[in-house]
Amino acid sequence: MARSHFLPTPTRYPRSGRLPAAAVLLGIATVASAQDAPSAGDSDELNVIAVETLRDDAPVEQAATPAPGAIETIIVTAQKREQSLQEVPIAISAFTDFQLDARGIVSVKDLGTAVPGLQFSDLAGYNLIYLRGVGTDAFVPSAEPSVATYLDGVYFPSAHNMVQSFGALERIEVLRGPQGTLFGRNSTGGAISLFTRAPGPEPEASVQASYARFDDLKARAHVSVPLADTVAASFSGFYHREDNYYTLDNGGTDELPPEIGRGGRLRLSFAPTDDLRITLTGLLARYSGTSTTTSVNTAPSLLGRLLLIPAETREYVVTADSTPSLTTDTEAWYGEAVWTLPWFDVKLLGSHYFIDAYDYVYDYDGSQRPAATYGAESDYQQIRTGELQFTSNDGSFASHWLQWVAGLYYLRSEGGYNPGYLSLAGSVLNLEPVLGGLPDALRGLLGAAPLPTQLRFNFIGLIGAESYSGYAQATANLTDWLNLTAGGRYQEETRTLIRSDVELEGIDGSLVSFAPRESTVSNFSPRVAIDVTPTRNLMLYASFSQGFKSATYNIINIYLPPDYIEPEEVTSYEIGFKSDLFDRSLRLNVAVFESEIENLQTGFVSLTSGGAINFENAGEARIRGVEFDATVLPMPQRNPGLVLTLGGSWLDAIYTDYRNGSGYDEDTGLSFRSDCGDDPDNPSGPRCRDFSGNRIVRTPEFSGAASLSQTVDVRSGSVEVGVDYYYNGGFFYLAQNSENSFESSYRVVNARVSYLHAPWNLRVTVFGENLLDERYRLAQFHTDFGRADTLAPPVVVGLRLNWDFFG
Template identity: 65%
Template sequence: MLWLLSPSAVAQSAESEAPLTTIPVASSEPPAEAPLQRDRDAPVLLEEVIVTARKREERLQDVPVSVAAFSAEQLDARGIVSVRDLGTSVPGLQFTDLAGYNLIYLRGVGTDAFVPSADPSVATYLDGVYFPSGHSVVQSFGALERIEVLKGPQGTLFGRNSTGGAISIVTKTPDQQQENSLQASYGRFNDSKTRLYTTIPLTDELSTSVSVFYNRADNYYRIDNGRDTQLPTEIGKGARLRAAFTPTDDFSLVLTGMLMQQSGTSSTTSVNTQPSAILGASIPAETREYVVTADSEPSLRTTTAAYYGNATWQLPLLDIKLLGSHYYVNADDYVYDFDGSSQGIATYGADSEYQTIDTGELQFSSNAGTPGASWLKWVGGVYYLRSEGGYDPGYLTLTNIGLPVIGNLVDRLPAPLQNLLGGVPSLESLRFNFTGLIGAESWSGYTQATASVTDWFDITLGGRYQTEKRTLIRSDVGLNNLGGGLSTVVSFAPRSARVDNFSPKVSLDFRPADDLLLYASFQQGFKSATYNIINIYTPPDYIEPEKVESLEAGIKSDWFDRRLRINGAVFQNNIRNLQTGFVSFTTGGAINFENAGRARIRGAEVDITTAPLREWNPGLVLTAGGSWLKAIYTDYQNGSGYDEQTGLAFTNGDFTGNRIVRTPKFSGSAGISQTLDVGDGELELAGNYYYNSGYFYLAQNSPVSFEGHYDLISARLSYLYRPWQLKLTLFGDNLGDTRYNLAQFHTDFGREDTLAPPITYGLRLNWDF
């Protein structure tokens, strides 16, 4: 009976039946198919987005992969201005923060460690290039084509460290059309954001574009530590230059360079809300308000530079693409009050925490002229990555050595280290300098093919083979001495390990009716082995590679002449050697990194968009989405945690059966948008509601580590004056002034909280000219 609801049962659509393609080919071979286009007759939120989730252009609704995709217009319509904002619009996507790192969980899979050797489990791609640093995920958008969020392991096509999924950001490629846009906003806390984009055609073959941004805001926290100090202003600035060279119809070269810098505090602004019983005994408990009493003034500055390019040849029988990149990120002026109080006890930081990554990829894909193109589409290639990074150095400083809390801390260190300290009581402070550098070299080859067995049934087979060598380049610890210098007291021998892996994929997809896709898939993902690089008095631990195996069944559908879109999926992820982090000075280092044995995640998600009154009120659009997850550790023994009575760390916990960290049982959102024609313009009123059921920050699931449920309300009122393409938007976020954490940080001294921003509001201008 599904055909009764299918729009094609009433009127066949030539556009919906057009065969799919990759990149058009101009040659004497069979004619290339027209580039795919979005359905501009639909409301913005129901427009068809063209995605490259399978490394070729396809309509979102035709891809048998769970993907949330947003065009630039849809991002604007939803009020999404940064990657972090996706968390309230994409079911199952969870953003948290820790010491300046952006920790992303997708369907319960993520990484909660904030060290350069702990790669994110959700891979981030910018214009097809892999950017693995957790520091650089949240950035101001330039002029975008779209953002795609691919859910579930993407090991075949997106490779290493995509066990949770991938976020792909695609920016505009400069062309021969002059284009200029300006976005400027001003809001609470003197939050000003300015972004300018322009395209500059130089010749018939060469065009460039420039995108620059500058953001400045006062900190929504204030500091009260008995001194006349101020928290640093939050500043983000950067520029991106792109050049597109198209000398012939079948060859193009696009080169990009960008430089960004973020400075301020990020989540290094935190307060100790629940001090531990022993090491935190002298620390007064703070409140969940926007006041920090840190003795060490928090700060963080991150500089990112990247240069990348891609060359594409459209040949008669296949397409060839070559991609290359150089990427560098460095966090310096990094200061974190480790005890989270006004007392001078412990400070963690880094003079230089960096990563440098070089990548190269050679890709081959079928096109309209490839033999068998009518029933077979394929892609394959080879990929190379070389990286190096770490702390050079990082540090942990203990001050006021005479305080009882420091005496307790030193007394709990292993006897060999206590002997090394020797004259500690005569020092005013004790500084551990830890240098930890790690390198990686990775090669992989991949292929994936989709065969149309019938006009309603496709089968996809793929696989990726990867070999990677991880090297612990350097790991040593220095200690300050009575002469004021630093002496190396512990030096660990370099180590290396090689791991090989094969990640397969099988997908079956069925089209029983037009605008209805059913699919079932099996796929695996692989996350690289690594080393724990912050070690003060224990050898660096080897961290086993993380492997995810996923089963998924899903539906993509449009109903009632595309008035209603329902996409959904059910899935199960089985994880082996889940990589997880733990923070404690008394168990070997300031930050520990370990494997959590096995875990299982069962879930379901749905995403609904509808224009219920398209004839009578075409400007009314409703959205809703939800994610249900049952995420547990199925075998997690010898885990690290804190004693709930004393606050002292242990390493022999059994967390089997506990909930996976940073993963709510339910999260979901609902939105409404009403657009009306007013004179020469368009008036839009929109609102969004988001609910999160809460989650644990520690694998031991102690009550002190639980973030309770919270909800968020946002609203926008905008007017677009069409003759000038000028849009003004009045916006408000967290209108209920909900108190919830952007970050929660557990140490030997207790629990430290960093609240997310309170109610914010402002005015934003968008002008295309």
């Protein structure tokens, strides 16, 4: 039988050693040194089973039943090469497939309660991610996320459902802080990398199924089979159906649609020689339902009250006259070829990604009144990428002290609304005696004719991008205990406003057509880091890094020309340490950082300030923070199944220069545009509402999580009991920091009890989510009509089954 070519390359670890006691830095080094002497009781004797996650395209070899949350050796590819998590001078949270399943994490969104400083929220069906206070709060296709998301190394930029499940995962890595050098554009806050299971030489299969309150049914299956000695294939599929936990009360018989997600991923791996491996992947998925288009007006503005919109006080009841809905189709095709040469490794990546959101209906006024509806017939993005990467290996020049990676990257994209729409009823259009009439620009478009009972504006806004970049980074082992990492990325990107037209339904031709525009920007994003290993299980590091977010245009405009949005740049300084202490019964990682942001990109929604959505630059911001994560085995010898994990983030995140922002008057609820101007004689005139010094939106000052689990061996298996706790200190939804835009602090408690039948490798889990029945918001949306809220789900209890079996 021919030899299989799927065997993974042996993991290579950077050298480490000891530093004389006189050079030990920071007080913790003394503690580490005192307990780090080699002995028969070193990590090999711990009753903790190590899990090594190998290459992103190789099978994961792990023990049959590692204790959930136990200290593990995890291999990550945060620097485009295999390294131990604890030896990378970057703040990283990494989760193996076992950890994900044990805690019921089925999508990236679930990581919001497990990763320090990671904040997930939604806005009208868009997923918004903030990491260390850096994110994007605008829900337009031209407002790309500030936290880059990758699936098997392929960039997935869309904010629609990008955090949903992609089937069976091998691991997730969350890199905190700007990652401009190796991950490039739109990673000013960080990067999230998902790695799926790849086909290998041995057959394997697994299923997961769960049922919970609201007829919440989830199912996932994965199978991998070798087709020949050098060919293997795998298939992963998932299905999710859940009744909406909101009910619709609009005086009719309409009902809210259920949330349904389904999709599949097919992978084919071919290894014709020992040195060459090719993997091809195809992914199709569809999500339908309402997402956070289900919202309720709980605080009507003056305009809302004039339209007789009442404040909704009932929980989990929607009174929208336009039934909320959203459907999203995702299609992705990508491949990679890895060629191992005697001098270095070569990797070629290519991808085609397409996502289309349609049947998009959002009741803009959030009430039963037929005032305004926002939506889209097609909100799409199409992206093609290519990457050529070179990585040093054992045969590279000076490989005993130098490791490096370099590459070229290309991206071409197009997307936008084709079309989106805003529908206004006559009750909104005939408020001239109260509000002084419509904006002059809009009045001019309509002419002197009487206002109709309803207007529907269709806006077509399409934007394209073409980006080229080259990057390189190297780590030099200057001594056994001192490493220096340096690198940079040069990128050049052209943004094109392809089309920006406004049509009035019922009238042929464009009502307004704005001229196409184009801009080109370039950027160099460096990174420098130094790490010191004073003892074998302690690493100290300091780093300087920058990130770059692309310039763009605001593509939703009805009567004002599209605004040009300056590129966002982040500069970050960080010091920290990573440690495995007390015979690896305590893992403690801490980072202290400061980030400075120029031209922070932010959004604001108002009918009277451009037509619907403003996307603008907020000047400058500064974020200082401390974060930690820890894993503790309180009794590693007597009770190795008892595991405690902790994580927390303190953030002082403020706008340092945001004088000309947009907001809503707290008394009238009417929108305003601050204009502090540059007049030294009148720096704070009546229109000046300076946001400088305010807290950055969607960023709690403190958030933290704790998880306690106990695993006990029983006959034929084990029983695990676990409790997860999450605390969020509260944050503002608007940059003006108004009282009615504040999300108060909240707590979420989840729990689980599971039994593992070892002979079958079958686990049955009873779980509960939000057991305190805490009321907090998934989304808050401020418009001219008031504040619309979407509550998070109430208590959910269910049953989950995991079964891993092999042929």
